[in-house]
Amino acid sequence: MKYERNLILKNGKSCLLRSAGPADAEALLGTFIRTHEETDYLLTYPEENGHTTEEEQKFLEGLENDDKGIEILAFVDGKAVGSAGINRVGAKEKIRHRAEFGISVEKAYWHLGIGRALTEACIGCAKEAGYSQMELEVVSENRAAISLYESVGFKEYGRNPKGFRSRITLWQELVLMRLELE
Numbered sequence: 813m814k815y816e817r818n819l820i821l822k823n824g825k826s827c828l829l830r831s832a833g834p835a836d837a838e839a840l841l842g843t844f845i846r847t848h849e850e851t852d853y854l855l856t857y858p859e860e861n862g863h864t865t866e867e868e869q870k871f872l873e874g875l876e877n878d879d880k881g882i883e884i885l886a887f888v889d890g891k892a893v894g895s896a897g898i899n900r901v902g903a904k905e906k907i908r909h910r911a912e913f914g915i916s917v918e919k920a921y922w923h924l925g926i927g928r929a930l931t932e933a934c935i936g937c938a939k940e941a942g943y944s945q946m947e948l949e950v951v952s953e954n955r956a957a958i959s960l961y962e963s964v965g966f967k968e969y970g971r972n973p974k975g976f977r978s979r980i981t982l983w984q985e986l987v988l989m990r991l992e993l994e
Contacts, residue, residue: 813875813882813941815933821924825888829933832883832895833876837868839892840885847894847916852980853951854916880941884933886917886926893921896930898938898946909944927960935964939993946993949975952985966991 816830832840841863848858863871875881883897894917901910913934917926938946948966950957966989975986 813879813937815882815884815937817929817933819925819929821888821926823924825924827924827926827929828887829884829929830887831875832872832885834869834872836885836892837865837872840872840883840895841865841868843885843892843895843918844916846918850919852978852984853954853957855914855976857979880911880943882934882937884930884937886921886930888921888926893918894926894930896934898934898941898943900943901947911938911941911943911946913938913946913948922956927957928964931960931964935991935993944992944994946991948989949986950989951976952987958987958989961989961991964991 814831819827819829821827841861844861845858848854848856872883875883881897881899883895885892886894894915896913896915898911898913901907901912915927915930917930935946948961950961952971968987969990970988972986972988974983976984978984
């Protein structure tokens with residue numbers, strides 16, 4: 813699946829959103845590490861990323877020919893500053909209509925419109941891929957993210973009070989959200 817769009821951010825800078833390819837492996841890993849260092853709201857800690865650049869290249873090669881998954885990078889001034897992606901929940905018949913959604917944006921680029929643009933891009937890609945719904949989990953204290961997700965149509969369908977076990981705050985409640993695409 814392919815995607816590309818240029819947009820002007822709230823600060824007047826230009827931002828390029830495009831599907832990541834194998835040549836972007838290092839940039840994707842870099843922004844992954846930076847975003848995971850900056851917040852306790854994401855699934856993993858930076859050192860838990862077990863991918864080498866070569867493994868990331870292979871993953872992105874697989875996505876190039878995958879009509880059900882995509883990883884989109886956001887570039888400002890030629891630097892990757894965030895990413896978002898969709899992947900199938902599973903290939904089994906009963907669940908292949910569901911897409912998982914994940915996103916992260918570097919803190920210096922929050923509140924500029926990148927998160928919304930990445931989210932909307934992934935929604936469009938999920939529709940194009942034929943999914944019936946997108947799903948995500950978000951830490952309940954992450955009000956800005958929840959507000960964004962609600963504004964594009966995601967609805968809460970449950971909570972997991974001990975969804976994450978944080979090194980900093982111990983238990984973090986996860987809000988389970990879904991968006992119907994049909």
